[in-house]
Amino acid sequence: MKRLTRILAIAPLVSLPAMLSVPAATAADAPDQTVRQLPEYTADGDLMLPKNFERWIFVGSPLTPNALNGGKANFPEFHNVYIEPGSYDIYQKTGKFPEGTMFLKELQLTLPAQNPDGSRTEPSGRGYFPGKFNGADVTVKDSKRYAATDGWGYYNFNHFEPKAKTAKVRPKDECAYCHMASAKKDDVWTQFYPRLDK
Numbered sequence: 757m758k759r760l761t762r763i764l765a766i767a768p769l770v771s772l773p774a775m776l777s778v779p780a781a782t783a784a785d786a787p788d789q790t791v792r793q794l795p796e797y798t799a800d801g802d803l804m805l806p807k808n809f810e811r812w813i814f815v816g817s818p819l820t821p822n823a824l825n826g827g828k829a830n831f832p833e834f835h836n837v838y839i840e841p842g843s844y845d846i847y848q849k850t851g852k853f854p855e856g857t858m859f860l861k862e863l864q865l866t867l868p869a870q871n872p873d874g875s876r877t878e879p880s881g882r883g884y885f886p887g888k889f890n891g892a893d894v895t896v897k898d899s900k901r902y903a904a905t906d907g908w909g910y911y912n913f914n915h916f917e918p919k920a921k922t923a924k925v926r927p928k929d930e931c932a933y934c935h936m937a938s939a940k941k942d943d944v945w946t947q948f949y950p951r952l953d954k
């Protein structure tokens with residue numbers, strides 16, 4: 757109510773068409789994120805779980821179900837991968853992941869199996885369908901801070917729910933080595949994310 761009063765109070769100062777006109781959105785007007793969400797650390801130097809990551813840019817969802825991995829996949833869930841939107845915009849312009857880029861991979865279990873291969877039959881067909889969330893991994897680009905792991909910091913925020921609020925950096929032989937060996941671009945698996953594969 758208060759807000760409405762304020763709007764009405766300024767109304768005479770602004771012409772009505774100006775107040776109502778909403779600029780038409782075109783492809784060229786794609787939002788240019790000027791405000792970036794940068795990594796936040798605790799006083800001890802642990803990474804804080806990035807806020808509102810579910811609103812980031814979704815880039816891909818690899819799936820390695822148990823049934824295709826001898827009954828016991830390391831990650832039997834969907835791996836839903838997001839990139840921080842400000843970093844995404846810079847990457848689209850420069851083709852490089854800027855300092856402070858964050859990726860978050862949220863693990864999401866498949867719904868319980870109906871068929872021996874772990875799949876289900878749903879109205880859209882037979883396959884794997886997303887169920888409960890199951891923890892997250894985060895990577896952060898900072899060439900100085902993470903010089904020992906090729907410029908990226910690796911963090912695990914639990915492989916179950918709820919996700920941890922903070923996490924400690926992981927050593928090279930736990931995470932970075934594998935990304936360094938086989939990820940396509942700057943230790944990121946862009947080969948699985950068409951929006952980043954350039």
Ligand code: HEC
Nearest residue numbers: 818835837859861893894895910911912930931934944945
């Ligand atoms: C044996 C190889 C391997 C190891 C070890 C590994 N990863 Fe990955 N990681 C992958 C692959 C492959 C992908 C591509 C998406 C997928 O399949 O999940 C990936 C994707 C990611 C992503 C999404 C962004 C990107 O780079 O594509 C994050 C974040 C991530 N991993 C974090 C971690 C963390 C944290 C650890 C250690 C706790 C870790 N990874 C260990 C293979 C590995």
